[in-house]
Amino acid sequence: MAPSITETTHETHQVSHETPSKVESLKPTEKATPLVKPLKYSGSLDEYKSFDVTNVIGREFPEARLLDILKDDEKIRDLAITVSQRGVVFFRNQDITVEDQKILGQKLGELTGKPASSKLHRHALLNSKRGLTVDENGKQLDDEISVISSQQFQKFYKERFSPRTRRIASEGWHADITFENVPSDYAILKIHTLPDDVGGDTLWASGYEVYDRLSPTWQKIAEGLTATHQNPEFQRVSTEHGVDLIAEDRGSPENKGLEFSAQHPVVRTNPVTGWKSIFGAGHQIAHGHIDNVTERESELIKAYFLELIAKNHDLQVRFKWNKNDVAIWDNRSVFHTATNDYDGKRQGNRVVSIGEKPYFDPNSVSRREALFGTA
Template sequence: MATTQNETQENGMNGNPLPASKLQQEPLKNSGSIDHLKYVDVTPIIGREYPTAKIKDILAAPNSDQQLRDLAITICERGVVFFRAPQDDLTVEEQKHVTYMLGKLTGRPEGHGLHVHPLDNDPNNLAMADGTRDPNIYVINSEAMKKLYKTAKRPPLDQPRDLSREWHSDSCYENCPSDFSFLRMQDTPPSGGDTLWCSGYELYDRMSPSFRGYLETLTATCSQYELYKSACEVGGYEVISPRGSPLNKDFEFSPSHPVVRTHPVTGWKSVFAGAGLHVTRINGVTSYEDTMIRDYVMRLITRNHDGVARMHWTRQSCAIWHNACTLHAATPDTHLVDDGLRVGVRATGIGEVPYLDPASKGRREALGLPLY
């Protein structure tokens, strides 16, 4: 059984009581091994782009593990990093290796690895470009996803679409959600199809101290039970189990996660289960309060676009992000252009049970930055 949030806070990561002033897990420090790579920060708050770096060179370096560890810490601090130069020399096995090692080198729990999509048995899942399939690679295809999620409820076609429903953190419907996600875009439309990431750190910091303190007392149910159950029943296949962790099994798709969580690598607080596609209910409040809280968090995303990084995809460019401190949203506008096919391959790791450490701080407070 997964450790509860309160048990983790009271007993610490190893079961021993912890003083409130000491972090359960000390933040990791960057050694500077990738400081030689040219980069530009997408915004002062979130995102970093490496315009010329090749991931293959990091893997070939004599200190490859050190560079991957520093890359992982950078991702955790910046939320998301982009590799703009075409990474067409990177194999799928290398993409999986990078995703696995980013988590392993930064404290991913033993026995946790790469996620397998719950509907991997669905015949509508596409093969990769070479015609093969891999359980740890999810092929994102704008047309195939319509078939894969054919049992999902869809908004009326005669109404403008509410694109706020696209925001989410990967697999937070699992008992142990995703840590690092690594997406490489193989085919891109002539325009559109951008992906946006927002900083969960900044969402936390944009709230008043009293309001964020209240949200720290809350958990939220994150569920995709009905979707995956109906898809398996209609398709006549079994759900994948386990999925990157022994705790992610069967149809356990309705966990409760903290609305505010502590990032295990940086030690910073981040809004996690406060809004988004997979968040179905703020627990312990009335229906009106549930709607009000989730609408407020979503308004923070749309109102503060300085906390958002946008990626306009080019062929074989890559994005790697950490799901504990970001939400992201794909822009579903490729149907408006000719030849609007958008295809990418994604590998995703599985991290720990989310927790809130009472000794952790917000990003701005930890870095000594202005409150607003």
């Protein structure tokens, strides 16, 4: 049935009690003031062997030890800049502990200008409430460590994470915790337990390049939009499995309550690079919508942006995990998705750092403009 000419328009879900009339009004708070200029790489990581995994996204340091980098703030800062520029960075066979992950996760943001009020995210489904209290070495886990467990995912989200699901795999593309008012900047995942056979790869896609694939007209349209990000699954899991949810201070004083809904600009400026990225796309808005447009328009935009992510393999990178490998990515500018093609156990520990409140700076540039002088 064709949509009616009187089709309803989505009301804007508010971050505050005042209705923003333009995306420009979604400015960061005073404490989250963006950097005046993009940060410059100092060259401190040049001593380590590295290579770009694809032209657009991904860099691997096959021999570097994160424990060595942790000793030097300049190297941590350069690592953060590299992650923000390349989207995701990989390290092989690392011996960092969960405490090392936490220190690194917080420093990546602190050394690149995140607000003092932004700490490490505490997942709404606490480890202790899920029966996940120790890591692979028997160390007690606190709530700033998010355990990535295939067994837990299959228990709570059976249809999405079954190896024999009939769902389309590309529906899973997302950035972490965008339902929070102040979402993530950097995330660090170390996989310590792998399936006995093959499978369990992770893919990342560049939000910078998604923006650059749009025509200038579509870019301007996207820059004027906001989107409501929602995650209703937590409430369902809480009800069906009797799991309590954390309602207070999930890494930022602004991340509280049990709504798990936030409004963000569709095009986001990364303060570290100064580059524009599509942010309102993928699974994170599957239960939400594009604000202030009709329902049909919202669905069309959501479908188109997801198509750009899922169908352009040249803006993606696929990583095959080995035991104790580590991936670090910038949630402001990349999407990722798991590959649920295995039956065995797959588990790791993730640290998610809280960054700044998302904003769009109309004076920011695209990745192609910054690197090649042309869009």
